[in-house]
Amino acid sequence: MPKTSARLLALLSLLQARRDWPGALLAERLDVSARTVRRDVDRLRELGYPIAAVKGPDGGYRLDAGAELPPLLFDDDQAVALAVALQLAAASGADIGEAAARALNTVRQVMPARLRHRIDTLRVTAVDRSDARVDSAVLTALSAAVHAREVLRFDYTPATPPERADPPPRRVEPHHLVTRAGRWYLLAWDLDRDDWRTFRADRITPRTPTGPRFTPRELPGGDVPAFVANRFRGTDPTGGWPCRGEVILDLPAAVVSAYSGDGVVEELGPDRCRLLLGSWSWTGLATALGRFDTDIEVVGPPELRDAFAHLARRYAHAGDARRRFPVDGDPPGRGVAGFARDQQTR
Structure with a gap:
């Protein structure tokens, strides 16, 4: 590609990247003189691009929207970003999957061969897509x-x-x-x-x-x-959990820290630590602490101790094949059912 043509494409790409460009900054980015920038702007105007002059101490340029704007320019990175965005659009929840596929095909047709090949080899699969589509x-x-x-x-x-x-x-x-x-x-x-x-x-x-x-x-x-x-x-607006408890675990602090999320771990010895952890219910907190698979000493509060006792009864009933009846209701706290009801009303 001739040097002048390559420079024009680079100038057009810069003008599309932001609203206003000082002339001196454009000259610096293109490594040319301000006079060359003015000549290149005139060439783009002759090609139909509506580039307006911006008044000010330094002067500058702006690519305006036009009724007959020529095709936009995408550099390699922009083309890849556009392909990724259009492929992910189908998983966004918006009912635009077919339109996004047609848009990607339209963009692909006007790309040079090297970019078309790069887009064709790019396949993105979203694993969190939802069946709930929105018009x-x-x-x-x-x-x-x-x-x-x-x-x-x-x-x-x-x-x-x-x-x-x-x-x-x-x-x-x-x-x-x-x-x-x-x-x-x-x-x-x-x-x-x-x-x-x-x-x-x-x-x-x-x-x-x-x-x-x-x-x-x-x-x-x-x-x-x-x-x-x-x-x-289920936390409050500031990120605090509605239920927070403190326990002592017979495990090294380093081991507990790796799996405690936003909990606070204090080392008490080589194989013993204190853990302050939160959850959306006392039952949920007791369940989360039980996954450490070690002896647990409850420091407080009493609601957490009650939750452990409640889970102990529940698990005992679950492990007894001869018994088929529910245990008492959840201990004080929101519980799974309450949390689910809150989510349904939002």
Whole structure:
């Protein structure tokens, strides 16, 4: 490829990467003079690319959108990134799998042979895809409400049948549209329940028109991914577990640390340590501690000791083939059933 043509392609790639480019910075990136940059910009304009001059102390350039914009340019890395993104689109939970496949085929047809071969050898398989597909129109409506900061009304189909045959629409202040494990969720402030909620997008049927504009509330912790992850694992908005207990294990601290997640481990001797761990229920915490397969001394609180006693009875009944009846209910704590009910209403 002639040097000038290669430089034009490099210049066009840079102009597509950001909104405004100072002329001096473009010259530095291309290793040419400012005069050469001006000449190359004029050449691109002659080819139909709407490049506007940006006023300012240093001057600069901007690639504007046009009614007849010529084909965009992708460098090698961008082509690979686009192929990966389009292949993963089918597993995103949005109902755009067929459209993504057609888009990838369209891009492939205009690629040079070397890039086409690179894309053809790239196969991405998503293992967390979900069968819960979301209509792209629903995602667009939710995203528009988030962007416009307008109160959203929608009908919601929970996992369990509602108490009323014709429940009223939900009214929320939409905050973010997020994905988790192949599903789309709307994070919003529920105006009727006066609390933050997460709603599965595939169960939402938006109503029109939207409501009045609102001033966004401050999300506890300020970190959307962390907030959503904490909600799903049952912790409070700051990431703290509702149930925390302390035990002493007859194992080296190094061994326990490797499997204790966010627990706090204190060495008490070569084969003995103290562990402070949290969970979404006392039964769940006792179960997590039991996997260390060693003698356990409960330091506290009493709820954790009760959970161990409850599990001991449950396991004894499970191991006795002659007995076929349930044991007492869960000890104080949310329990699996309570946690599941919370998730179904979000």
